[in-house]
Amino acid sequence: MFTSLPRSNATDFSVFNELLPTGDMLGASPGTGYFDVLNQVSRDHNDLAYLERLWASWYLFIQNDTYATGILTFVLHEVFYFGRCIPFMILDMIPYFQKYKIQAQKMPTLKEQWNCAMLVLVSHFTAELPQIWFFHPVATYFGIEYRTPFPSVWKITLQICIFFVIEDTWHYWGHRALHYGPLYKNIHKQHHTYSAPFGLAAEYASPIETAILGFGVVGSPVVLLMITGDLHLFTMLVWMMLRLFQAIDAHKAGLEASKRRRDKKLAKIRKNKQQ
Known part of the structure; x- marks a missing residue:
């Protein structure tokens, strides 16, 4: 689970990157939209409540x-x-x-x-x-x-x-x-x-x-x-x-x-x- 991640002040990347199995910086990929990130987070982490997935996807999308x-x-x-x-x-x-x-x-x-x-x-x-x-x-x-x-x-x-x-x-x-x-x-x-x-x-x-x-x-x-x-x-x-x-x-x-x-x-x- 994501709760095992170490703390980070994260000013130029998102600590949420490790939510993804591959660690890909989805939000930084050209042409990747917020809802593309949300779909992947929802697919890989259906254990999270929907509001939590919206939250995590936002940080992944912004990448800062x-x-x-x-x-x-x-x-x-x-x-x-x-x-x-x-x-x-x-x-x-x-x-x-x-x-x-x-x-x-x-x-x-x-x-x-x-x-x-x-x-x-x-x-x-x-x-x-x-x-x-x-x-x-x-x-x-x-x-x-x-x-x-x-x-x-x-x-x-x-x-x-x-x-x-x-x-x-x-x-x-x-x-x-x-x-x-x-x-x-x-x-x-x-x-x-x-x-x-x-x-x-x-x-x-x-x-x-x-x-x-x-x-x-x-x-x-x-x-x-x-x-x-x-x-x-x-x-x-x-x-x-x-x-x-x-x-x-x-x-x-x-x-x-x-x-x-x-x-x-x-x-x-x-x-x-x-x-």
Whole structure:
């Protein structure tokens, strides 16, 4: 099984090459597509779950584990972030659901949402992409696992619960510090541009704030990895997607009491800053 392979930081080849009986670098062969690799992995390793075969085939296809992790993580981040926001944007355009908003009279315009999306993309490429890209070499240095098979559901669940505690602590104190006078004026004020929040504004922040608070999302798994030496990259990606959902849901001002409190708080902050 693949689990017997020695560890490797793998920056110019894939440790998944040894999944193949011949050790052929399938992904590096001219004209070889991702699904060609997937078919061979599926044929030779039907003991792996389908998601694990998709995972292994991706690394075999890219043939550079740092690139494979960086591309996969960034693309998943963008797809899940904007994919989660779009349903709420549609709901905002349906009059029936406006009665559930605390500040129904302050609906974001299409122009505001477009401007928000453009700035969010700038932050993603300037602040989040470097953290995502360097995560693989840093994490492999500390011994992260990214081979198949994936860890058990129970281990993934336990570790993600730990991440939520660590990151929530970091986010609380970091966010609180950013409300200090000069830091608020020069860094955090941008995040409070919209007194009536919407999902897309979850990461509407300056690149500096995105880097500071985003460090908790990336850093929490690294802390656990440094302490225990036991973490799989798949767990990290699941955690990142769940944290994205939490951030977007917290800004959509929906039916839940916690969102209603946040909406009122943001409205109060905006009012106080204008006085």
